Every structure is written in structure tokens, then in C-alpha cells.
Amino acid sequence: MNKKFRSLPTTRRYKGLLVEPKIRNFFTGRIWLRRDTPFPQEKINTYIQHHYFEVLPAVLDQPIRQCRRCLNTNSRKFVSFHCAKCGEICHYCRYCITMGRMCSCDELLLWKNEHPQKTPQSHTFHWQGQLTKNQARAAQELTRSILQKNNHLIHAVCGAGKTEVLFPAVYEALQLGKRVCIATPRTDVVLELFPRFQQVFPKTCIHAYYGNAPQQQGFAQLVLATTHQLYRFENAFDVMIVDEADAFPYTMDEALQQAVIKVKKKEAPTAYVTATPSTTLLTRKTKEQWGYSFIARRFHGQPLPIPTFQALWNYEKTFQKGQIPIKLRNWLQQKLTNNEPFLIFFPTIDLMEKAIPLFQQIDASIAAVHAEDADRKEKVVELRNEQRKGLLTTTILERGITIKNVQVAVVGAESSIFTASALIQISGRVGRNKDFPNGDIVFFHHGITAEMDLAKKRMLDFNRQLQ
């Protein structure tokens, strides 16, 4: 099918067009829907006439159908329909639709000019903390890799303090005028990192991008973004850092890689930070000779609490009958008696919703949280403030949260949603505080899976490295 894109009259580039900083700051490194910018259409048209933008079709048809914004080519994710705007059959991508639907007759804008750093931003580094020996070594190795434009993998135990490890390398890169992006799959993690980076780099213009983030002013030399928001950037960054790279399901590996390649400049190095690197990542590390840092020691120096396995046969039926399985009930009673906060992970929302009234009969302050729960953050804060005894949760709380002296149970640890990497992250919630480096982590199960064994083995490996 042939789409006719309106070809604009080619005016010779008028050198005198004074580029507004607002426009330049906004569009540098961005790929944006033409009819939906925060600027008046006429203004955008003027810049197009002066060749500041490349105008691209939103959906490519050749050689295969591809979304030009997120690069998705999965045909299941495209919808074809008779479009009342252009009068033809149009196609749109459902993969990135939450950022505004774009169909075949829509156009994307790509800013062609590099951002001229006439007056480089000045940066300061405000951090009073002290890196442990392990952190310092990893920080040095990461900085070296980035300066040499080499990729890098930081493989760090949960609770190693990996954000601090990033600070020196990020500072170094910023001072050299490089644009840095830290991407992570979860909005919660972006929201947690944003104030920390603002504190450490008080003079740096930092933007945080996640779903429904407010519009931010200026040219951000440091960008924190959910991996989903990366789709709105292209050829933008001199340094890419992918945090919590393992939070993706395995099938997403490729989509993530593609997104990373798209948003970074060609020569730009990428660093991955994770407690549970996938085999793909480890293979690439070896094959492509990336830099590598391994931190087995938690920042407080104590070993990881190791999970114990407890059979909880037919727990689903017991919940169906309106009872809490006896072993789980005993565990709960013990935590309540000791007055220790707890998290209990469930494999599905359905099972959790069946269970929550039973727990609330025992203690009314117990609440349940899941991904679409609008009050998730408040409930976690209430747990931290000891206003709640404990929470039931789906895997949504598997990472990013730190609660002093928290005790953790996994119900149905054999379920397929609990991969080794998820179980390691969940176990990693325990013993993070230096005053409470121990804690209980129990996998309640209806049969032991290979993933459970693997998770335990990986954690024992970390601890073995300490000796």
C-alpha cells in the first residue's frame, strides 16, 4: 500500500533561523509524534521547512511492518483498520500505544542536529557516604569501561548498594559533557532513584520519565527512564546504564536490546546492573569481552539469609475451604508474636484475594498489594512505619523495597511465575539493614522446582565467595 506523505516545499535553509532553546532542549535525542508536540503546529512546520527535523512515517511497511517508534515487528501487535482520517487501510502498533496511538498516516519527528554544548553544564558531586572496598573496586572498573567505550556488567548481590557504585562513573561521564541514561523496567525504581541522584548531583539537569510523568524543562544531561519510555528517544545517549536488567521476562530480552541500541549513540557503551544476570547477558559478556564486576558482599558485610523449603501440600484447596494452611499460620503467628514486619508473596492475584480476608481476621492491619493497586506506595510506607503488621503481595514487591527487619514467605514457590531470578530478588528483601542482617525467608511449596533449587544455589554461591 502506498501512503502519500505530504512533501513540504523545500526552502533553502535559512541560516539565520534562531533555534529556540526550548525546542532544541525538548527534541534533542527524541523521536516524537508530529501532531502531538507541546509546541504550536506552525512553529514545528517552520523548523521542518528549515530542515531541522527529519519527518518519518510512524509505521513502516517495508521490508516488514515495523513500528518506527518502538521498532516492534510482531504482527500480533499490529491492528489494521479502515482509517477515517486518510480514507485508507491504516495499521497501528499496540505495543507502545500508551504513549499515544500512531497509525500509518501519522508522522514522527526526529531532530537532526546535535545539541551544541556551547556552555557546558557544570556538575558537582555531593555525596558524604563511603564506598565499601568491593563497591569502590566495581565503581573503578565501571568508570574505566565507560571511558574506554566498553560494555560492562555489574553482577551484584541484592543489598550490595549498587546505586552508589554508579555515582563515580556517572559523575565522570557528565563532566566530560556526555549525556547519560539510566533505564530500569519499573516505575517504582525510577521514582526511588530520582531524588537520590538529584541529591548527589544538585547542579545537573536531571529528568525522570515514566508513565504520566510531568513535563520537565531544560536539557537533561542525565535521564532516568523506564525502559518503556526509551521508545521516545533515538540516537540520544553517550552512556547507557540498564539497571535491574533481569526484571524482564526472558522473551523481552530482545526487545530490550533493540530499545537500548536505538536510544544510544552508535559508539556509546552500555552497562548492565543486576543480581541475577540471564544466560544471554553472561554469554554476551564473555563473547564480546565486556568489563565485569562482581560484588558478593552486601554493603554491611554479612552473608545473604538462605531460604528454607517447607512443603505446603494442596495450599490452594485449603484457601478455597477458607482456611490458612497450618504451617503458614504458625509462621504468621510467630512473626506477629515477635512483632516483626512481614511480606508474604502469592503467585496470583486471585489466590491472594481469596487469602486476604483470612489474614485480616487474624490481624486487621494486614493488607494486600498488587500492580494495579493505586495505594501500593502508601501501604508499603505504612508497613515501614509499623502501622501495618505485614503485607500480602504479588511479585510486584520483589525488588526495590527495603524494610528494616522484614521477614519473608513465598506461598506456592513452585509456581512458574517464581523464576530463580524472582526468588533471588524476593529473598534479597531480607537482612538488608546493618542492624538486622538476618531474617527468615521460607519457600512454602507444593513440590520443589529446579528454579527453587537454582535460586538457593546462587545465593549459597554468593556467600561462598565471602570466605
Add this chain to the structure above:
Amino acid sequence: MQQKITHCLICERSLQFTFGWKELFKRELPKMICESCEKKFQRIETQEEEGTVSLFHYNETMKDFLHRYKFLHDILLAHVFNQVLQQHLKHEKSIIVPIPMHVDSLKKRTFAHVDELLKAAHIPFEHHLIKITGEQQSLKSRQERLQTPQLFEIIEHSKIRNKNILLIDDIYTTGTTIQHAKRALKEAGAMEVRAFTLIHG
């Protein structure tokens, strides 16, 4: 539609198929959403408006659905209610007439959302109305709405004279749209005009 839907249109969970028994023998349309999403929509037990039947309450899930369908323009979501709309409308004897969109809004949205709901449910319909004002009813005060002279024109009077008509809209909020359409059709000689909306706001 272009292809078989294998995942819930709302939550993306993979759909459990019962080997298409029902589809084959009862000629039912395929299910497009999972059970847990289906449960979150709330059916209306007792009708509130005279002469208008509505199927669902405007709860959070429905709000979210309408947002994704009408404002994010995800036309595929027209299929979410395919089965329930088909059940309700397949034996309808009156002429089914969707509330039309103004031509400017149609261009902007790229599809007529009421038409698409009906198409997804395999319900035949006819257009007999033209929307003559592009202004949104919900942006006006009650006073202004009542004073609005006429929102619709009839395409061809002879086609509706002495006919029974069932008007279809996505949501019943103030009732103004339905009232205007009813009046226009009655004045043009239609016999009985009832209305049906997916949602009661």
C-alpha cells in the same frame, strides 16, 4: 478482523480456549477477554431510564476501557463486548441506528466508535442521522444543552417514515444526545423510537 485473538484484549493474559465448541455449534463470536477482566465490568440489574436500555455501570474498569477505546483510539477494543452485544441485539426487529459522529471528530478519532462496537458484534445497522454540530455536549451547561436547537439531521425522511427504530450509543450520561436523536426521528415520521446504550454513566 485480521487475525485470531489469542490473548485477552485488556490484560494480555493468554486466553484459554475450549476448542471452539460454542463458536462452532452455536455460532457464537469468539471470546476476546479473560474471565477475570470480564468479572470487573458491572452489569446493570434494573434500568433507570424510560425507553432506554443500558447494559453496564460506569465503574473504574469501564472508565479505563472507554479511555483506551475512545481516547487512546485502540479500535481493537471494539471486540471486548462482541458476545454480549450480539446476544442483546441479534433478534432485534427495529432498524438499528447508531448515533453518528460529527465528520470533524470522526476524522480526528479515525473511526466511529459506536459503529465499530456493532460491527464487532456482527449486528447490521443503518445510518439515518447526520450530526450537525461538532461541539461536545458534556462541555456545556445544562441550560445550554437544553437550548441547543438541533444536533441531528435526517438523511432521507422516506426511509424512516412509519418505521420502528432502536438508537444505539456507547454511553448514556445526560440523555441529551438520545433525546435530540429521538425528536429528530419522530419529527421525520418514525413510529416507535427506543434507545440502547452499552453503558449508563
